[in-house]
Amino acid sequence: MSVYTTIESDELEDFLSRYSVGKLVEYQGISDGIENTNYFVDTQNGENKRYVLTIFEHHTFEEMQYYLNLMHHLADHQVPSANPVADKEGHYLRTLKHKPTALVERLAGGSIRDTTVAHCEQIGTAMGKMHAAGLSFDAHQANPRGPAWCVQTAEALQQKLPENDLLLLNEEIVFQKSLREAQLPRGVIHADLFRDNVLWHGDQLSGFIDFYYACDDTLLYDLAVTVNDWCCLDDYNLNQEKVNALLKAYHQHRPLQTIEQKYWPAMLRAAALRFWLSRLYDKHFPRPGELVHTKNPDEFKTILSDRVNKQSDYQAYWM
Numbered sequence: 001m002s003v004y005t006t007i008e009s010d011e012l013e014d015f016l017s018r019y020s021v022g023k024l025v026e027y028q029g030i031s032d033g034i035e036n037t038n039y040f041v042d043t044q045n046g047e048n049k050r051y052v053l054t055i056f057e058h059h060t061f062e063e064m065q066y067y068l069n070l071m072h073h074l075a076d077h078q079v080p081s082a083n084p085v086a087d088k089e090g091h092y093l094r095t096l097k098h099k100p101t102a103l104v105e106r107l108a109g110g111s112i113r114d115t116t117v118a119h120c121e122q123i124g125t126a127m128g129k130m131h132a133a134g135l136s137f138d139a140h141q142a143n144p145r146g147p148a149w150c151v152q153t154a155e156a157l158q159q160k161l162p163e164n165d166l167l168l169l170n171e172e173i174v175f176q177k178s179l180r181e182a183q184l185p186r187g188v189i190h191a192d193l194f195r196d197n198v199l200w201h202g203d204q205l206s207g208f209i210d211f212y213y214a215c216d217d218t219l220l221y222d223l224a225v226t227v228n229d230w231c232c233l234d235d236y237n238l239n240q241e242k243v244n245a246l247l248k249a250y251h252q253h254r255p256l257q258t259i260e261q262k263y264w265p266a267m268l269r270a271a272a273l274r275f276w277l278s279r280l281y282d283k284h285f286p287r288p289g290e291l292v293h294t295k296n297p298d299e300f301k302t303i304l305s306d307r308v309n310k311q312s313d314y315q316a317y318w319m
Helices: 011-014 060-077 117-134 147-157 163-177 219-230 239-249 259-285 298-309 310-314
Strands: 023-029 037-044 046-055 094-096 099-105 186-189 197-202 206-210 215-218
Touching: 011 023, 011 037, 011 094, 046 094, 060 099, 060 117, 060 259, 117 186, 117 206, 117 219, 117 239, 147 163, 147 259, 163 259, 163 298, 186 219, 219 239, 219 259, 259 298, 259 310
Parallel strands: none
Antiparallel strands: 023 037, 037 046, 046 099, 094 099, 186 215, 197 206
């Protein structure tokens, strides 16, 4: 995503020689996002091929095996998603500039900014398929940005925030701690399914990308992350028609349980808290990068405040 690691054409050509993808035509750094280094890569092997090369800045080689095997598992189960490319030895992961690196098929289309009810319905269908397929994936990985991370990050930010922000943050940390024992359905989640991580070809969903926060966690939390981005109005309230369309489509592939309705407002809050914290941390503890794009944390402060103040309203936003 942001370009932290620069590569020269001869380095990339050497890397690609380990794959059956043909010769390098061109490549370009991608400036969106904040976690990994990504390049668009085009090759020629009888026909033009398009890929995304990702250099993982913070994950170990062993951790990346989970993500790439998951991506292949989902693609193999007809979940619309980017499929990693195996090298000539059958491996999805190699090393470039001493960092874990993968080549992934580039899906057709691009991301969208403005969402419709039809978009949300397609997202719900694809998420339902993803969560259902993930139940048969035999590897497991804890959420690196789960409740413990939220507490630690909140502690690191105590001296950085104004009084009103600290009050909201600390009250929400206490509220979320009270919910940790809830026995909600768990499985593989994407954990970052924002609009910029879904590609569209016209009005048709092309696929999910950027699975590098994927982990085992509460499935309802994954829905909340997605709804908080896809179903917002301009003032960050939720659009009930979009929420209902997404949940109903999802329910056809992974039936939602009664207990999940009870905890839905709390999961909306948990999802808003997680991304407010990560954006605050990136703002106050920035990392160097060539094309680093840091997102505004105020958006998710507003979303969290809304979800707290309208909790009873959002309880009713359930199919």
